[in-house]
Amino acid sequence: MRKAKNLGEFEIIVLAALIRLGTDAYGVSIRQEIESRTGRAVSVGALYSTLSRLEEKNYVASRMGDATAERGGRAKRHYIIKAEGEAQLEKSVFALGKMLKGIKAWPETLKTLARL
Amino acid sequence: MAGNAENFGAPIDPPRLAHALLAVSAGATDKAALIGDLEEEFGQRVRTSPRAARAWYWRQAYSSLPHLLLERMRTERMRRLGLAALAVLAGFIFISLWEIFVARNAARGFAGLSGTPSFLAVRIVYLAAQMFGVAAAGGAIAALIFQREETFLHNAVRRLAPAAIVMFLPWIIATLNPADTYPLSFRLVWLALAAPSLVGGAWLVRKWLSRRAP
Structure with a gap:
């Protein structure tokens, strides 16, 4: 097994969205969750290529759901974070936290984050 | 729909x-x-x-x-085609830099040998060095594409890829342009050597990377 590296920024965001959404995580809900929380426009292509990479790294698992008429008869692909993904997310966030600790450059941002 | x-x-x-x-x-x-x-x-x-x-x-x-x-x-069969297109862009950049920094100086430096057997040897070494550089450029692109971790360079290459694919055809057309200063036969030989060098370099690096992975 290759040594696991810290996650990229968008990978962290996607994994966090999967934890927030639980069993309801699929393309549309993940995209909308990220856009509403970060205010960042997310393309469906970027999302699926990241999910595919995370699945390859064994951090997420997916299963096909039922086809619905509103989706033109196409099935949803549901995603769930795996224990390995949670562990890697914790490791990456911890590393980031250690880097940010003590930095006084953005006091307002840190205060806002503490309130959330 | x-x-x-x-x-x-x-x-x-x-x-x-x-x-x-x-x-x-x-x-x-x-x-x-x-x-x-x-x-x-x-x-x-x-x-x-x-x-x-x-x-x-x-x-x-x-x-x-x-x-x-x-x-x-x-991830799929298209990787070879995409890799070839990106490798060609890398080769294009390398050759452009070569023309600017090496070709003109080399022509001046070896002008005295023109017509002698040594000149042929110089040309072979010159071409070999050029092809080695082209293969290395293809290899560098392959390394950036196929490493799994997200790095700045990896992301940069991902964003440049569509431009690379678009540039592939104009480059071939420009190489075959009759108004070019090099004779057509030389340019055809050059293309025949450069394409396998590019893809070969990329293939070697890809193989090396897959050996490193479990």
């Missing part, structure tokens, strides 16, 4: 061209889910404003294309 939203009684579908582009670009595994997601959201948006919904669909299509194509290059 969506068609679940109504406008004056007629169903409104997503833009056909954007839909087709996405359908062609998405990998087989994700295609149904990805198109279905877009269709579902398009159906929600079209109720508010059909025009805005169509614009949103187009934005999703063109911002998704580079990601989808790169993902397919990385």
